[in-house]
Amino acid sequence: MRRYSILLLVMIMFVGVSLVAQDTIRVQTFTFDSITTRRGVYQFPDNENTYRKILMYYTLKCDPATTHDQYNCGEWDYLTYTKVYEHTGTYDSTLYHHPNIQRINGYNIDSLALTGQPTSVGFRKQHLITAFPDTVSFEQWGNGETIDTTRRILETSMENGRRQILFTAQQLQAMGLSEGNLNGMKFLVADGQGDINNLLVRATLTDLETLSVDNLTHVNDTLFFNEIADISYGWMDIPFSAPLFWDGESGIIFDIAFENQVPNQGFSIAGHFDDIYHTIITDKPNYVIDFDGTSDFVSVDSSTFIYQNFTIEYWVNKRNNNNWSRVFDFGNGPNKNNILMSLTTGTSGKQTIAIYNDGHNESFEIQTPLPLNEWVHVAVRLTNNRIGWVYFNGELVQYGPLQVPGEDMRKINYLGRSNWSSDTYADMQLDELRFYNVSLDQEVIKQHMHTEIQDPSAEEGLVLYYDFTPQQDDVVSDRSLNNTDGRIYGKANVYQQYGGEQITGFLHMGFQPKVLFYRLESENMDVSEEWVVYERENAPSQFVHFELPEDPTLPTDTTTFYEAGYQYIYNPDGSVFDSVNFEREFDYIREDIPYYGEPFEVINPWEIARFITPYGINLDLGPNGFTWVYDVTDYVDMLKGEVDISAGNQQELLDLRFDFIEGTPPREVLAISRPWGQYASKKYKDLDGNNVLQAVDVEMLPETKEAKIKTRLTGHGHNSNTGEYPHCCEWKDNTHYLLSNGDTIADWHIWQATECPENPVYPQGGTWPGEREGWCPGDMVDDIEWELTPYISNQSVNIDYDITDVPENNLGMGNGNYIVGMHIVQYGETVCNYDAEVFDVISPNSNRYYSRLNPICADPQIVIRNNGSVPLTSLQIHYGVKGGEMQTWHWNGLIEPHQKAKVSLPVWGDSFWFGDESNVFEVSVSMPNGVDDEYPENNMFQTQYTMPDIIDQQFVVKLKMNKQAYRYSMVMTNIFGDTLYNRRQMANDSIYVDTIRFENGCYSLRLLDIENMGLSYWAYPAQGSGYLRFYDMEGSLIKNFNSEFGRTINYSFVLGNLTYIKEPDADVMVEVFPNPVKDKLNIMLDKTEGEFPLKIYRQDGTLMYEETISAGNQSVHTINVGHFSPGIYLLTGKTSQYNISRKIVIQR
Known part of the structure; x- marks a missing residue:
């Protein structure tokens, strides 16, 4: 337990507190030094003292020590909660059920038909048998003498193999070959004998001079597919089932593959070695994993994986667009630090890459759909400017914004399965999955496509590598140095690709075989078809039995069987041709056995305050942070003794302090309860439909005299099925109702119409001024309280909640949600009549x-x-x-x-x-x-307090309108509220200059934007930009106002010279104009001298411009930004005293 001392203070004077000689006990919990600690046990007052008020001081500070992301304050507006954990001292245990039988690495079964005999699936292949009876003419051409031999051209000692062999145009011409059809070819067998099964020969014309594994040639035209039996020394004839036309100018690439279910010693083929890559080959089997789209997946061990610039590569063959199925999904559950790639977005066939950091995600959809039943190499990489790039088969197909993954330990990681339970499983085949913690160039990605990694330990940045080579016990082995293995679940099957399917594992070979090409004419050429079925054995299933009633979680036996029933025979296009029934020998039937888990203490979390973090990019909350004060007096009974408390998140540093002001409370708190349970997310449609927060009778204590309900609601989500604003429930103004016995006793709004654009934490990095339902970025959430005393009857009160109906013409809004927390506080009688x-x-x-x-x-x-x-x-x-x-x-x-x-x-x-x-x-x-x-x-x-600025003479007001002047008005009033200056109905892009000649005294200025976006707003560049400035009568700038002010500028000033009023601020005067800008950007400096180093950054952090300029009184420097792309940029500069930054919008 962490303990803090309790300080006893005598309150004499404190900024913003009541002034009277009263004892105050101060409890300090988290401090700025508690970098990541957000929950702990602290010692609070534990005596009989009473407190008239308990205040909670919630202070946040932007600091590089924060761990959430790369910003001093976190980038996004997140919900955070201050919670006290009630340790009840009551223990409970959970009733569990464990099945008496489980499939190892698979889903639980209810019943399953099994057999001890192996089962298999079949694949039909069409052999082509070609004969040339009654030959009329015959001529052939060859390529020189035999010098060398090799078994690697037809290495039938392997089960599968694929080769591509190039004969260049020059070589063909040297043979004397003439333009026309070719009807066959022959290889010279130097030694060996046996058969070749499923020999596949395809060909295409080319202008290549050499072959490269970086760019495997796609070949479609099939010339031969059959077996050749009884091969021995001499010429091995391969007659073409369709003639190959040679144009007399091109080279020819032959794509040759074979499948030998029963390998033999192989054959030596005659030819010659040279230094030119005329041949590329696979020299070992290639394995892929097959997911059935029903229950198959791979669970990957915990790891950080990628947490910076990255590249992810894989080969995928998609068979169906199962709804929101995944290629991979690494995270800690739904919406928790996920790195995911969908196999299809919904059922569209388009992939989505998404990265989640603490609930916020950045993603984009790849508009080019993945084809069905076709192998595609996919690569995605993230670059320094936070842009994701996606490549299909080495070619760029899409790019979009993508955030850097957090350096989090991810513990729930899948291939073929989603972290979201509502998503489906992937129906696909996968191969060569690689994760890199570096961003690889496009050319490197192309080089990787058709090659395996020979030495993973030497591969820079490689953090995960699955080539799916079979392992024991359904393990998927990680060949990177991280050893982050996976385990197969369901019936996912790892199998060896057939020769013609092989897409990776190619090597260069400087060998060209001796060959004869021939051309003939036959009066009765005959091509017949023969269908052959090749079987692939299914993987067996292993089952664990649990048969101890006293502890049904302990295994007692393991068995291995095959699933009985129908297995399919597939056509070459993947469609089903037929099925074969494997007879059932017996059934396994599951029985769930009950048992109880370990006892645990019942702990009730109580939310005592809610806060929304600010948009933190470029935000500075000051060296001492920014403080919000909550009145938490109603939670007095929870804030006693040892208190288990949590607050905030990791976006900002946190200081949390409590002040207990001794005295008599207005009325004594007797009890606090939650009529509808602890705070939780409730869907708008369920609130409207009375599916949640239904009428309830709350019993009062016998001594309760008064009561109230504290309501704490915030609307969230961007839901609408029409696309029309407002999207619910962040942006919809609803009416909330409280009822008792069916009668409305209160109705209210939580819509923050002006609170957000008048937030004192401004300007922020995001859409901070927007009106929202019950909250603002960078502010505490207010409680709305209602007295229940008049409605107490027989020591009970009936309460119900209702809300504005979901619009019938936009029912999609009903999927928005509210975070709802409601507490009923019971009191004794009010102590005083007059207080x-x-x-x-x-x-x-x-x-x-x-x-x-x-x-x-x-x-x-x-x-x-x-x-x-x-x-x-x-x-x-x-x-x-x-x-x-x-x-x-x-x-x-x-x-x-x-x-x-x-x-x-x-x-x-x-x-x-x-x-x-x-x-x-x-x-x-x-x-x-x-x-x-x-x-x-x-x-x-x-x-x-601080007195207003003093301006010791008459001055000039210069107000520039943006492109939407109808929204603005500006007035100046004297100390009595009389209006002395009134600007309304101004014109777009106009400048208004007025000389202020008021009498000496104090005045107030109010510039109002009725649409809450200030004169300039980065998120709405269409409005243009304007400014408000004060100049002295000599033309020197004396006050420059921030143009991104949201709703209002409220500014008081003194004209003349009054005692005890401070001199004007020595703020650094920097203005950029025009803003938005097309080409010439002007920077005006005032009240700064010497060198002024400035930089301009693109929104993604890329430095676009850097220069050091000389500053002087009202000096203007011009920069040409005409070559910059349209968008949002940040200008920064530094003087000896100040750091400045300004947003710039470039439009064309």
Whole structure:
């Protein structure tokens, strides 16, 4: 157990906390040094003290030490949960069932007919028998004298073999061969005798001078397919079943293959050796694995596999487009660090390559379908710019975006099977599967196609290599140095390819056989057909028996049998010709035997807070991180003693702290429960159809007087069967309902209409400003709470949930989902009748969470909570800056018990802000409803604040519109809220220049975009770009605003010179324009001097431009980007004090 000390603090003044002399206990759990630790046991207060409030400070920091990906903050917006684990002390065990019989390396069976006799499948082959009776004319040509002999041309000591032999045009012409048909050829047998089975001779014309294993020639025209018996010394005649026409100018490649089910000693063929590669051969058997598409797969041992630039190669022969079947799928379950290649996307026949990192995937579909019943070499590689490239038979067919796989240990890895249970098995044959942790060039991929790796230990980057050579015990051996073996499951069969099928394992041979070509005329040429069936024995199945009732998991016997029943005979095109029945000798019937597993403690996880991580590319949350504060007071009983807690993920560093503020809570927490179980994903259609979150009666404790329900919902998914927006449920604004006994007691929306585009964590790397259902990237998820006290009857409350109906014209939206967490909190009676609390100060406040609304010089805004049992209708509020004159506001309104409301406090003028130099704002409340507050300990609040920029003279505002000016308006108001400047109905791509000549005082500017995308937004380049800048009267830039601001720019400034107001920021002034740009990009530098090194990167990280320029007051430097491809780029620069970055969009 990890323990942290508990600190006792006396709260005197803290930014953004209540101010009163109260004891606060601080518990520190995870820190930024907890690089990957995200769960642990920590010591929390374990005494009888009561706490009026418990705050959780959740701080994230971007840092190179993060392990999730290559960014300091993780790239994607992920759900994260803070959970407390309730150790119940209760133990349980799970009832299991184990079959009395299991197939080794196969799926369980219910019953199976078996035989002890071998079974087989058959393959029909059509032999062609050619005869030339009544020959009218005959002539032949040869290629010189015999010098050498070799058995490797027809090496029938092997079961299978394939050769390609080239005779060049020059050689044929030298023989004296004339243009016309060739009717046969002869090889000279120097020694040996015997038969050749299934000799296949094919030929094609060519202009090649040599042969290469890098480019095996595809040959279709069959000239001979038969057996030749009783071969001995002399000429071996091969009559062609169809004439081969020679054009007099080309060479000829002969493709010769054979199959010998019973090998013999072989034959020596006469010819001559030379240094020219006229022949390529296979010199050993080639094995492939066959998956039946029903239950066959290979399970691969755990390994990291690839985790950087990579190349994956394999040969595949697909027989059917089984829905979402896989070539391979390596991961840790569905959507967990998968590296996968589908055999078909759905049933389209097109492959998809996909890489998952912690739930996020990048993938693309290969638009060229894999053909059926044809061997294809497939290679996919990832390059440094995060682009995936796919090759069929060495030629590029597709490229697309692909992420780098994480360096994760992958434990659930398959060939022929998916990690997703709903997907089907692959119906295919596979050969020469190779994984490399390097990106191979296209030429190297071509070289690999038809060759085996002779020395895997010398192959750079090779991390997995299956050539499927048969092994013992159904093992698939990895020939790389990693030794990551696989195991065959089901009936997947490893078999030796027939000679004509061989596609790999070729070698060069500098030998050309002696040959005679002949041409004849026959009055009655006869070609007959003979069909022959060749059998291939099936692999037997092994079974393990479990017959001990006291422990049915222990094996007692092993048996080996063949599956009885019908086996097919196939035509050459793969279709079924016939079947043969192998008689059943007996049956195995499965029986499931019950038993109990080891006891385990029942642990209940409780979600106490939810957070969505920001889009983290190029994001910086500051040297001390960014903090979000949660009120977790309702979980007080879980935060006692030794607490098992988890939070966050690995995208950012995490600091998690709890402050226990001692005092009397508004009402005592008696119990907390989950009416519909722990948080979980629920489909929209199930919520609408009342299949989940159905009406339930929740029993209250006898002492319970009050109750509320905390609702925590976030919508996710991009579902729509029409393609029309909104896609559900991330982008759909639904109404949520709470019912009791069938009556609606609450309805609400969680749609974040303005919260996302006004997020203080901005701009982010992704689509951060978009409105979403219940959440924003880089923000905490709010709880929506409803009082249940009025609906308690006989110490029970009936509750039900409902939601907006799924649109009937777009039922696909129903497949979207919500992450739903709901807690019912039971309380004793509210302690006070009259208790008003200053819950928070929104402004003035230097807390970064409120930075989009600060600094201010107009009305402060606070949050009041009514902790009493009586509705709050009036209040005295005292407020001011420390050292200044306090002001009193008599507020009137309505705040129901245990509810909050924002209250604006008027100021009488600029002098309101004159105080000492501490910049502290103080506020307190009293006299709720005209009576004494019964709990004054929560009446006071104090914040540190920052004063607005000072501009000591009149200045010029320059506002440039983008291409959609109708969306924007800009106003300036004085300290009393009077509008002094109003810009509306502006024109596209126009520049508005105004001189501001207000009287000395404090003013507020608000630039509003009603569509929440700022003047510039990388994800919507069609809107163009604009800017907002302030200049002094001499034309020098004094303020430059970030154009990617989402919804609003809120900026307060002081005109003139007032005491205790800071000088303008010394922000580095860098502007790029126009943006988007076509060819000439201007970079304006102001308030920076000396050298300014700048770089421009493509979105994939490739450096496109680098230059060091001289900076000066309002200097402008122009760069020609006309040769850059359209897209999004990043410009970076550095001065002695600042690092800057700007997004650039290039359009044409």
